[in-house]
Amino acid sequence: MKTPLVRISNLKIDFKMEDGRYFEALKRISFDIPHHTVLALVGESGSGKSVTSTALMGLLPESNTVIDQDSCIEFNGRSVLAMSKKELRRLRGGDIAMIFQDPMSSLNPVFTIGDQIIETLQEHKSMSKKAARQKAIDLLTEVGLPNPESRIHAYPHELSGGQQQRVMIAIAIACEPKLLIADEPTTALDVTIQKQILELIAKMQKKHGMSVLFVTHDLGVVAEFADNVVVMRHGEICESGGIEEVFSRPKHPYTKALLNCRPSLTYRPERLAVIDDFLQGEEYQLPADRPRGYQEGNPVILEVKNLCKYFKIKTGLFRYIDLKAVDGVSFQLQRGKTLGIVGESGSGKSTVGHTIMRLLESTSGEALFEGKDILSMSNEDFKPLKRRVQIIFQNPYASLNPRFTVGQILIEPMLLHHIGKDKQEREKLARSLLDKVGLTANAFNKYPHEFSGGQRQRIAIARCLTLQPDILICDESVSALDVSVQAQVLNLLQDLQDEFQMSYLFISHDLSVVKHISDQIMVMQQGKVVEMGDADSVYANPQHDYTQKLIASIPQNPKWFEASLAR
Amino acid sequence: MLSYIVRRLWQMIPTLLGVMLLLFTLYTLVGGDPSYILAGKSLSAETIASIRTQLGLDKSLPEQFLIFVKQVLTMNFGTSWSTQQPVSEIIRTRIGPSVMLLLTWQLCSLFFSLLFAASVAYYKGSIYDRAVTIISTVAMSISILVYIIAGQYFLAYKMQWFPVYGWGNGFWQNFLLYIPLPLIIGVAVSVAPDTRFYRSCFIEEMNQDYVRTARAKGLSERKVMLKHVMRNALIPIVTGVMSSLPYMITGSVLMERFFGIPGLGNEILKAVNSSDFPVIKAITIYLVIAIMVFNLLADLLYKWIDPRVKLN
Incomplete structure (x- = not known):
C-alpha cells in the first residue's frame, strides 16, 4: 500500500494549565490523509x-x-515531530x-x-x-x-x-x-x-x-x-x-446525534434532537412535525409600518449621503408567534431589531405596540413598555458583565423595573428562572466566565425572562453556538414560547434555523423587504430572485444523506 | 490629504486663542507687578509709573490683550523686561541646547524601550520577562531627582566619567561631553514606564490571528515579530510617545536646571521668577504651537502606519 500523505498515529497531546495541572486535549488518536x-x-x-x-x-x-513520546505525525513519510x-x-x-x-x-x-x-x-x-x-x-x-x-x-x-x-x-x-x-x-x-x-x-x-x-x-x-x-x-x-x-x-x-440535531429544511420536529437523546442507548424516535404559520384572528402584538433608518455618511467637507440601512419595512408580529428575519450581512436585519428596541433612533415610520407607537413616545412614556420588549445578542461572552455574578445579572433588571417586593422574592424568582432555562441552582453565585457558550446564552435568556417580556428579539442568538448546543437553546426558546406565549423576532443568517423556529419569514436585502410570507410557503415556493438565490446556496445534502436521518 | 492638513491648521487658531486668553488671565491675576521688581530699591511712585508706561502696563486690559494678539501674529514679542534683550534673540540662542537634549532623549528612550519591550513580550512569562518587569516597577517608583543627584555624585564626581555640570561652545563638545550624563539619567527614568506600556502593546498584537497566519506561511519568528507584530504595535505606541512629550518637556526643565544647560527650560524658570511676561508669553506660545504640530504629525503618522485610519 502506498504511504498516505499524512499519517497520524497514537497522537496524545496534553496542555499544561495555569494551575499546573494537565489537560488532555488529544487522547491517542490515529488517522491517515491519503493523497x-x-x-x-x-x-x-x-x-x-x-x-x-x-x-x-x-x-x-x-x-x-506536551506531546507524548509514542505519538507520531508523518508527512510524506517524514516525521513532523522530529523536524x-x-x-x-x-x-x-x-x-x-x-x-x-x-x-x-x-x-x-x-x-x-x-x-x-x-x-x-x-x-x-x-x-x-x-x-x-x-x-x-x-x-x-x-x-x-x-x-x-x-x-x-x-x-x-x-x-x-x-x-x-x-x-x-x-x-x-x-x-x-x-x-x-x-x-x-x-x-x-x-x-x-x-x-x-x-x-x-x-x-x-x-x-x-x-x-x-x-x-x-x-x-x-x-x-x-x-x-x-x-x-x-x-x-x-x-x-x-x-x-x-x-x-x-x-x-x-x-455521529447520529450530530446528524440529527441540525434543523432541517424538509421537516420540523416538535423539538430538535439533542445529543443526550442518542447517548441514552434507546432508539431515537423523531417527534411529530410542528405546524407553523400565522393564524387569522390571532392578536397582533406589534405592527411596524414603513420603518426607516438612515445613517448619515460623511463624504466631503460638508457633504453627507444617507445610507439607507432600513428602508420602508412593514410587518406584523402575532402574539405567541415567531417572525424570522433573514438576510446577509448588511441587509439591515439587525438594525430593524435595534430600532424597535430604541437602541437606535428611527428616521421615520411607526411601531405600534398594542396600538401605541413606541418610536414616537417620550422616554418617560416608553419606560414601562421597555421591560416588555427584550433582546438577546449574538455574543454571550460579551453581553454579560464579567464582574457580576449570575445572581446579580438577573436581579439588576428587576431592581431597575421594580419587579418583586423584596430581596427574598427577587432571589426566588431568579433561582426559578435559572431552573427554567436548565441551569443548576449553584449557578446563582458563579461568574459568567465559569460557563460554556451555550450556558451563557441561557443566562442571557434568563435575564430577559426576569422582566416577563411580551416580545423577545433574538439577534443571531444561536449563531455562535455549536450545533448540539444550538439545538438545546432552540428547544428552550420553543418551550418558553409555548409556556409564556411570547412573540419572537428571530434574526439570523442561518436559513435552516430560521425555517425551524419561524411562523412567518421576512427576507431582507439592502434595507428592503423583498419577500414575506408563511415560513413553509416561502421556502417551498420562493417568489423573489434573491430568496431563490439564498435558498439555493444552502449546502444541499446528497440524497443518501437525507435518507440516513432518523425519520 | 492636503484639505485635511489645511483644516487641521485652521482648527489650531481657536485653540491658540484659548491658550492666549488663559495665559493672559492667569498672568494678570497672579503674575505680580514687574515694575516693583524692575524698580529695585528706588521705589518712588514716579519711577514705578514711568516703568509701567514703558512696559505698557498702564493701558487697559483689552488693549494689552490686543497687543498680545499682534505680537503673536507677527511673532515679535519685543524685548525682555528684565534683561532688555530681544525675546527673539533669547529664543534663538536657547533653543539649540533644549532641542539637542529633548531629541536625543526621546530617540534613545524610544529605541531602548522598543528593544526591551519586543524581547520581553517574545519571552513572555520567562525569568527574563519577570526580571525586567520587577526592575521597571522599582525604577518607576524612584523620583527623577534621586537619579539626577545619584548620577551626578557617582558617575560624575566619584568616577569622573562625565562633567558634573556645565555647557560648552561647540556642537560636538556639547554633544559628546555635556549631553551624555543628562541623557543617561533621562533614559533611565523614561525607559521603565515605556517598556511596560510597549510590552503590553506587543503582547496584545502577538495574540492576533494574523500572527498565526504569518507563522503558517513559514516566516521566521524574527520576521513575524519585527515585521508583522511591530508595525501593528506601533499604532498605540505613537500615541504614547506623543502624549509623553509634555512630560518630557517638564523633565527637561529640571535637567537643564540641574546640569546648567542654557536652554529654554532654564530661561522660562528665570522669566517666571522675575515676572518677565514677554519671555513667558513667547515660550508658552511656541510650545503650544509645537505640541499642536506634533499632534498633527502623529495623526499623519497613524495614517501612514495604519491604512484603516480615515483622516476626517
Missing part, C-alpha cells in the same frame, strides 16, 4: 480538531504543550498551507494583500520581486478576485469577507502545497459566499491535486465535498471512514 483527497475533521468546540490541525503544522505553543525549526518553516506555507475561520483578522491589516502574497512566494521560492508580483496577480485571478491588477494594492479592510477569504486561499496555494488545512473557512461568511468559497476550495483541490483537511463543526457543509470523514469528540475519534458510509450508516451514537 489527493478531502478529509473532513468534524467535531464541536473542545473536540480537539483544531489542536490536531495545529499540531500537524508544528504550530502548538512550545511552552505548555528542526528550519525544516518546519519550509514545511509551513510550502508543503502545508492553512486558511482560517475569520479572514478579516487572519490577514495583517497594515500590509497590502499583494505584499502578503509576495511575502510567501519570496519566503519559499527564490523569486525576484517582479516575478513574485506577477505570480500574485495570477493567483488573485485564479481565485476569482475581480480586477487583480489594481486590487493587489488594496488593504484587507477594503475587501469584503468573501474576497478576503479568496486572498487567504491565494496565499495558501501560492507555493503549490500538497496539503491545504481549512479550519472552519466558511463559518464567518454569508450563505451565498459560503457556497462560492466551498466551490473554489473544491476546484483548487482538483486543479492542483492537493489533499484538503477540512476542519468544521458543520456536517452539512462537508457532505457533498469530502471523501472521508473523522468525527471527534472530547479528544477522541468516535467514528471514521468514507463519508457516504459514515453518514448513511452512522454507528456511533454521537
Whole structure:
C-alpha cells in the first residue's frame, strides 16, 4: 500500500494549565490523509480538531504543550515531530498551507494583500520581486478576485469577507502545497459566499491535486465535498471512514446525534434532537412535525409600518449621503408567534431589531405596540413598555458583565423595573428562572466566565425572562453556538414560547434555523423587504430572485444523506 | 490629504486663542507687578509709573490683550523686561541646547524601550520577562531627582566619567561631553514606564490571528515579530510617545536646571521668577504651537502606519 500523505498515529497531546495541572486535549488518536483527497475533521468546540490541525503544522505553543513520546505525525513519510525549526518553516506555507475561520483578522491589516502574497512566494521560492508580483496577480485571478491588477494594492479592510477569504486561499496555494488545512473557512461568511468559497476550495483541490483537511463543526457543509470523514469528540475519534458510509450508516451514537440535531429544511420536529437523546442507548424516535404559520384572528402584538433608518455618511467637507440601512419595512408580529428575519450581512436585519428596541433612533415610520407607537413616545412614556420588549445578542461572552455574578445579572433588571417586593422574592424568582432555562441552582453565585457558550446564552435568556417580556428579539442568538448546543437553546426558546406565549423576532443568517423556529419569514436585502410570507410557503415556493438565490446556496445534502436521518 | 492638513491648521487658531486668553488671565491675576521688581530699591511712585508706561502696563486690559494678539501674529514679542534683550534673540540662542537634549532623549528612550519591550513580550512569562518587569516597577517608583543627584555624585564626581555640570561652545563638545550624563539619567527614568506600556502593546498584537497566519506561511519568528507584530504595535505606541512629550518637556526643565544647560527650560524658570511676561508669553506660545504640530504629525503618522485610519 502506498504511504498516505499524512499519517497520524497514537497522537496524545496534553496542555499544561495555569494551575499546573494537565489537560488532555488529544487522547491517542490515529488517522491517515491519503493523497489527493478531502478529509473532513468534524467535531464541536473542545473536540480537539483544531489542536490536531495545529499540531500537524508544528504550530502548538512550545511552552505548555506536551506531546507524548509514542505519538507520531508523518508527512510524506517524514516525521513532523522530529523536524528542526528550519525544516518546519519550509514545511509551513510550502508543503502545508492553512486558511482560517475569520479572514478579516487572519490577514495583517497594515500590509497590502499583494505584499502578503509576495511575502510567501519570496519566503519559499527564490523569486525576484517582479516575478513574485506577477505570480500574485495570477493567483488573485485564479481565485476569482475581480480586477487583480489594481486590487493587489488594496488593504484587507477594503475587501469584503468573501474576497478576503479568496486572498487567504491565494496565499495558501501560492507555493503549490500538497496539503491545504481549512479550519472552519466558511463559518464567518454569508450563505451565498459560503457556497462560492466551498466551490473554489473544491476546484483548487482538483486543479492542483492537493489533499484538503477540512476542519468544521458543520456536517452539512462537508457532505457533498469530502471523501472521508473523522468525527471527534472530547479528544477522541468516535467514528471514521468514507463519508457516504459514515453518514448513511452512522454507528456511533454521537455521529447520529450530530446528524440529527441540525434543523432541517424538509421537516420540523416538535423539538430538535439533542445529543443526550442518542447517548441514552434507546432508539431515537423523531417527534411529530410542528405546524407553523400565522393564524387569522390571532392578536397582533406589534405592527411596524414603513420603518426607516438612515445613517448619515460623511463624504466631503460638508457633504453627507444617507445610507439607507432600513428602508420602508412593514410587518406584523402575532402574539405567541415567531417572525424570522433573514438576510446577509448588511441587509439591515439587525438594525430593524435595534430600532424597535430604541437602541437606535428611527428616521421615520411607526411601531405600534398594542396600538401605541413606541418610536414616537417620550422616554418617560416608553419606560414601562421597555421591560416588555427584550433582546438577546449574538455574543454571550460579551453581553454579560464579567464582574457580576449570575445572581446579580438577573436581579439588576428587576431592581431597575421594580419587579418583586423584596430581596427574598427577587432571589426566588431568579433561582426559578435559572431552573427554567436548565441551569443548576449553584449557578446563582458563579461568574459568567465559569460557563460554556451555550450556558451563557441561557443566562442571557434568563435575564430577559426576569422582566416577563411580551416580545423577545433574538439577534443571531444561536449563531455562535455549536450545533448540539444550538439545538438545546432552540428547544428552550420553543418551550418558553409555548409556556409564556411570547412573540419572537428571530434574526439570523442561518436559513435552516430560521425555517425551524419561524411562523412567518421576512427576507431582507439592502434595507428592503423583498419577500414575506408563511415560513413553509416561502421556502417551498420562493417568489423573489434573491430568496431563490439564498435558498439555493444552502449546502444541499446528497440524497443518501437525507435518507440516513432518523425519520 | 492636503484639505485635511489645511483644516487641521485652521482648527489650531481657536485653540491658540484659548491658550492666549488663559495665559493672559492667569498672568494678570497672579503674575505680580514687574515694575516693583524692575524698580529695585528706588521705589518712588514716579519711577514705578514711568516703568509701567514703558512696559505698557498702564493701558487697559483689552488693549494689552490686543497687543498680545499682534505680537503673536507677527511673532515679535519685543524685548525682555528684565534683561532688555530681544525675546527673539533669547529664543534663538536657547533653543539649540533644549532641542539637542529633548531629541536625543526621546530617540534613545524610544529605541531602548522598543528593544526591551519586543524581547520581553517574545519571552513572555520567562525569568527574563519577570526580571525586567520587577526592575521597571522599582525604577518607576524612584523620583527623577534621586537619579539626577545619584548620577551626578557617582558617575560624575566619584568616577569622573562625565562633567558634573556645565555647557560648552561647540556642537560636538556639547554633544559628546555635556549631553551624555543628562541623557543617561533621562533614559533611565523614561525607559521603565515605556517598556511596560510597549510590552503590553506587543503582547496584545502577538495574540492576533494574523500572527498565526504569518507563522503558517513559514516566516521566521524574527520576521513575524519585527515585521508583522511591530508595525501593528506601533499604532498605540505613537500615541504614547506623543502624549509623553509634555512630560518630557517638564523633565527637561529640571535637567537643564540641574546640569546648567542654557536652554529654554532654564530661561522660562528665570522669566517666571522675575515676572518677565514677554519671555513667558513667547515660550508658552511656541510650545503650544509645537505640541499642536506634533499632534498633527502623529495623526499623519497613524495614517501612514495604519491604512484603516480615515483622516476626517
